[in-house]
Amino acid sequence: MSREQHLKTDFHALRILAAVYEHGSISDAAEHLDMSQSTISYTIERLRGVFADPLFVKQGRRIRPTRRCDDVAVGARELLQLYERMVVPAEFEPALSTDTFVLSCNYYERGILLAPLVQRLRQFAPNVRLTAISADGDGSRQLEQDLCDVVISPISDYGSGSYSERIVAERYACFVSHDSPWCHTRMDLDSYVNARHIHVRPSINWRPYFHTALDRLGVSISPQVEVCSFGDIDKVIEGTDLVLTATEGFSRIYSKRIVCVRAPFDCSFSIHMGWTGRTHRSPAHIWFRSLLREIARELPKPRPL
Amino acid sequence: MSREQHLKTDFHALRILAAVYEHGSISDAAEHLDMSQSTISYTIERLRGVFADPLFVKQGRRIRPTRRCDDVAVGARELLQLYERMVVPAEFEPALSTDTFVLSCNYYERGILLAPLVQRLRQFAPNVRLTAISADGDGSRQLEQDLCDVVISPISDYGSGSYSERIVAERYACFVSHDSPWCHTRMDLDSYVNARHIHVRPSINWRPYFHTALDRLGVSISPQVEVCSFGDIDKVIEGTDLVLTATEGFSRIYSKRIVCVRAPFDCSFSIHMGWTGRTHRSPAHIWFRSLLREIARELPKPRPL
DNA sequence: ATCTGGTATCGAACTTTTCGATGGGTTGTG
DNA sequence: CACAACCCATCGAAAAGTTCGATACCAGAT
Numbered sequence: 001m002s003r004e005q006h007l008k009t010d011f012h013a014l015r016i017l018a019a020v021y022e023h024g025s026i027s028d029a030a031e032h033l034d035m036s037q038s039t040i041s042y043t044i045e046r047l048r049g050v051f052a053d054p055l056f057v058k059q060g061r062r063i064r065p066t067r068r069c070d071d072v073a074v075g076a077r078e079l080l081q082l083y084e085r086m087v088v089p090a091e092f093e094p095a096l097s098t099d100t101f102v103l104s105c106n107y108y109e110r111g112i113l114l115a116p117l118v119q120r121l122r123q124f125a126p127n128v129r130l131t132a133i134s135a136d137g138d139g140s141r142q143l144e145q146d147l148c149d150v151v152i153s154p155i156s157d158y159g160s161g162s163y164s165e166r167i168v169a170e171r172y173a174c175f176v177s178h179d180s181p182w183c184h185t186r187m188d189l190d191s192y193v194n195a196r197h198i199h200v201r202p203s204i205n206w207r208p209y210f211h212t213a214l215d216r217l218g219v220s221i222s223p224q225v226e227v228c229s230f231g232d233i234d235k236v237i238e239g240t241d242l243v244l245t246a247t248e249g250f251s252r253i254y255s256k257r258i259v260c261v262r263a264p265f266d267c268s269f270s271i272h273m274g275w276t277g278r279t280h281r282s283p284a285h286i287w288f289r290s291l292l293r294e295i296a297r298e299l300p301k302p303r304p305l
Numbered sequence: 306m307s308r309e310q311h312l313k314t315d316f317h318a319l320r321i322l323a324a325v326y327e328h329g330s331i332s333d334a335a336e337h338l339d340m341s342q343s344t345i346s347y348t349i350e351r352l353r354g355v356f357a358d359p360l361f362v363k364q365g366r367r368i369r370p371t372r373r374c375d376d377v378a379v380g381a382r383e384l385l386q387l388y389e390r391m392v393v394p395a396e397f398e399p400a401l402s403t404d405t406f407v408l409s410c411n412y413y414e415r416g417i418l419l420a421p422l423v424q425r426l427r428q429f430a431p432n433v434r435l436t437a438i439s440a441d442g443d444g445s446r447q448l449e450q451d452l453c454d455v456v457i458s459p460i461s462d463y464g465s466g467s468y469s470e471r472i473v474a475e476r477y478a479c480f481v482s483h484d485s486p487w488c489h490t491r492m493d494l495d496s497y498v499n500a501r502h503i504h505v506r507p508s509i510n511w512r513p514y515f516h517t518a519l520d521r522l523g524v525s526i527s528p529q530v531e532v533c534s535f536g537d538i539d540k541v542i543e544g545t546d547l548v549l550t551a552t553e554g555f556s557r558i559y560s561k562r563i564v565c566v567r568a569p570f571d572c573s574f575s576i577h578m579g580w581t582g583r584t585h586r587s588p589a590h591i592w593f594r595s596l597l598r599e600i601a602r603e604l605p606k607p608r609p610l
Numbered sequence: 611a612t613c614t615g616g617t618a619t620c621g622a623a624c625t626t627t628t629c630g631a632t633g634g635g636t637t638g639t640g
Numbered sequence: 641c642a643c644a645a646c647c648c649a650t651c652g653a654a655a656a657g658t659t660c661g662a663t664a665c666c667a668g669a670t
Contacts, residue, residue: 006392008657010315027616036660041618043658050392057582059449059466061616061667067587068394075391079384086380087311087355089373144364160636161364277362282372313626332647341629346649348627366636366647465667 009050011083014076016043020056021065021073047072092283094125101128101288104135104148106202107230108246109271111253112168113152116295124291137203143276149285150292151274154209158274165289167296168271172210173248177238178257187243189217189264198242199223200230210245213267234258251303260303271296314355316388319381321348325361326370326378352377397588399430406433406593409440409453411507412535413551414576416558417473418457421600429596442508448581454590455597456579459514463579470594472601473576477515478553482543483562492548494522494569503547504528505535515550518572539563556608565608576601 019029020040030037048055051072056063065073105113110132121128135142139151140158156164174192176182187195214220225242227233234254237244247269251260273292279285324334325345335342353360356377361368370378410418415437426433440447444456445463461469479497481487492500519525530547532538539559542549549563552574556565578597584590 006389007317007320008315009388010313012312015312025616026618037617038619038661039659045618046657052394053586054582056617057466057585058617058666059581060464061614063617064449064451064466064581064583066583066585067590069583071395072391075387079387079391082380082384082387083314084311086377086384089357090376144369146369159365161362161369276364276369277359278369278371278374280362280371281358285372330647331649342648343630343650344628350649351627361648363635363648366645368648 006050009047011080013043013047014080016040017047017055017076018073018080020044020063021069021076024064025062026056089283092287094128094287096127097125097284098127098129099284100131101150101285102131102133102148103150103152103292104133104139104142105152106135108250108253109135109152111230112249112299113292113295116298117292120291120295137206139274143274146276146278149275149279150289152271152292153274154269154271155274156270156272158276162274162276163280164272164274165293166270167273167293168249168299170247170249170269170271172213172245172263172265172267172269173251173260173302174263175234175237175244175246175250175254175258175260177240177242178259179239180241180259182243182261183259187261187264189219192243192264193219193221195221195243196241197221197223198225198227198233198237198244200227200233200244200246202229208245209269210263210265210267213265217265248302249299252300311355314352316385318348318352319385321345322352322360322381323378323385325349325368326374326381329369330367331361394588397592399433399592401432402430402589403432403434404589405436406455406590407436407438407453408455408457408597409438409444409447410457411440413555413558414440414457416535417554417604418597418600421603422597425596425600442511444579448579451581451583454580454584455594457576457597458579459574459576460579461575461577463581466582467579468581468585469577469579470598471575472578472598473554473604475552475554475574475576477518477550477568477570477572477574478556478565478607479568480539480542480549480551480555480559480563480565482545482547483564484544485546485564485566487548487566488564492566492569494524497548497569498524498526500526500548501530501546502526502528503530503532503538503542503549505532505538505549505551507534513550514574515568515570515572518570522570553607554604557605 016029016033019033020026023029023032026040026044027037030040033040044055051068053066053068053072055069055072056065114132118130121130133142133148135151135153139153139155140162142148143151143158143162151158152167154170156166158164174182174187225236227236230246230250233244234257236242237258238255245263248260273289273296275285275289321334321338324338325331328334328337331345331349332342335345338345349360356373358373358377359371360374360377361370419437423435426435438447438453440456440458444458444460445467447453448456448463448467456463457472459475461471463469479487479492530541532541535551535555538549539562541547542563543560550568553565578594580590580594
């Protein structure tokens with residue numbers, strides 16, 4: 001009997017074996033399983049080959065299991081249980097889960113989402129672990145290589161086999177020191193172009209969306225200060241005449257001593273949540289994504305301009 | 306997807322799943338398993354139905370496992386291991402075994418076999434447990450009801466589904482006190498018939514084989530003393546003129562103060578070992594029976610008449 | 611002897627698995 | 641941008657396996 005032959009047994013056959021073992025009779029098992037007696041007999045015959053043992057031997061007009069069959073029957077029950085447990089997908093129970101979720105995003109998204117996310121996890125899934133990594137414009141690769149479960153960034157397409165969903169609407173605005181004249185006067189395009197700009201370039205190959213809007217208006221700006229992160233930019237701007245162009249959402253994050261004012265152009269974009277088919281149907285990840293979705297929906301409005 | 310549908314998965318399909326998971330590719334798995342790519346694809350498709358999950362999702366031109374698939378693959382490996390271990394029948398290792406063997410026999414067989422049996426078990430299978438029960442003419446039923454593994458008795462057929470094998474040759478002789486005249490003079494049939502007999506009747510419905518021999522000679526004896534067991538009969542006989550007719554093998558057991566003398570007739574029979582199909586192919590029981598066979602073969606000859 | 615209760619086996623119908631060929635989507639290249 | 645390479649899904653046909661009813665067969669019970 002070759003190895004491949006063995007593998008032909010299926011769980012159906014094991015269930016039949018278990019039934020015959022329990023009933024101590026092929027006919028009874030057949031009736032109980034609502035199958036013909038000859039089918040059961042044939043199945044047992046196959047299993048005899050598989051286990052190289054008669055499994056059941058005739059004794060008068062009944063059959064009795066062999067010693068080997070005792071073992072096999074126990075094993076069959078174990079296998080069936082394991083299998084049944086495997087087939088039924090485990091429901092996700094936040095309260096009990098000890099899963100780890102890996103979220104990839106950047107400074108802004110962390111700033112607006114992380115605090116409420118951690119708070120909700122604490123409340124609903126206290127044993128869940130959260131890892132936040134930097135997206136750095138590399139979200140697609142991170143998803144592809146399974147370095148993270150979810151990316152949240154302005155990017156809306158994370159490549160083939162991925163899903164994405166808009167979760168926050170954003171609009172560009174300008175941030176200036178609380179003592180800037182622009183706090184009181186609307187800044188026109190000319191003043192904007194001639195202002196001293198601070199520029200945040202979180203990753204080398206990221207071109208902010210508002211540049212496209214400026215292109216369309218036929219203007220461009222060159223920054224006087226360029227920084228690699230949005231972090232603590234508020235402290236840099238305060239007391240200077242520097243102008244930061246960024247999503248008005250930062251008003252939720254930055255100190256009140258810098259003020260969010262209307263930009264002299266209109267430019268909107270969206271923050272997207274992206275994931276892959278690998279986590280798409282996982283109850284745990286479905287729950288996690290809906291948590292993020294909910295947090296995004298309930299985000300406070302940015303401070304009025 | 307009904308429950309019965311689930312049961313159709315076989316270990317072959319699980320092996321394919323495991324291979325695809327390991328290779329991260331349907332084509333590679335197909336090549337490795339020496340099957341066509343379409344077969345593998347079809348199998349995965351079936352499993353998708355079983356586990357209600359895509360299991361593998363396309364990502365560019367490769368496939369990546371879903372989270373569920375991670376779990377399923379682990380489960381599949383477990384199942385396969387369990388199954389493989391189950392299919393390969395465990396060799397019997399006397400030195401490690403903690404099995405229990407149940408031997409059914411009566412006073413005589415215990416007397417000649419038990420001591421050497423226990424000794425060998427001690428030596429070769431120290432953790433094996435032995436239970437000796439009384440056969441009491443009930444061996445067939447005991448085998449049938451799985452109350453014992455082996456019966457050793459003069460009976461040669463233990464019913465349908467049973468096996469039996471001659472292991473010791475026996476011959477009737479007479480036992481008399483060491484001071485009996487028969488120790489020196491050969492006892493003829495007449496003297497035998499007229500002697501005072503002690504009769505052992507271990508079970509109600511047991512008719513000793515030598516009665517048939519006496520029938521054939523046209524004589525019969527009626528015992529003066531009837532006892533239910535052969536145990537310690539030697540102490541009863543000693544110093545009396547009682548004659549016990551029993552297999553000469555008792556000379557190995559009884560005190561030297563009673564003497565085994567030739568019976569005035571010839572009657573042989575055999576001790577048989579009987580077992581059922583249930584233990585017939587069990588390595589452990591094959592070993593146990595061969596042990597008994599060996600002990601029987603190496604039994605000392607009865608004391609010369 | 612015959613009947614009863616049970617398993618094994620047979621041949622026919624049916625279902626599932628397998629295969630080669632082909633279609634369609636994605637990536638990398640000229 | 642078209643083209644080739646790669647890889648999975650799907651199709652139809654062929655092969656293999658399963659199921660069933662009928663029947664043979666065997667051991668006990670009547």
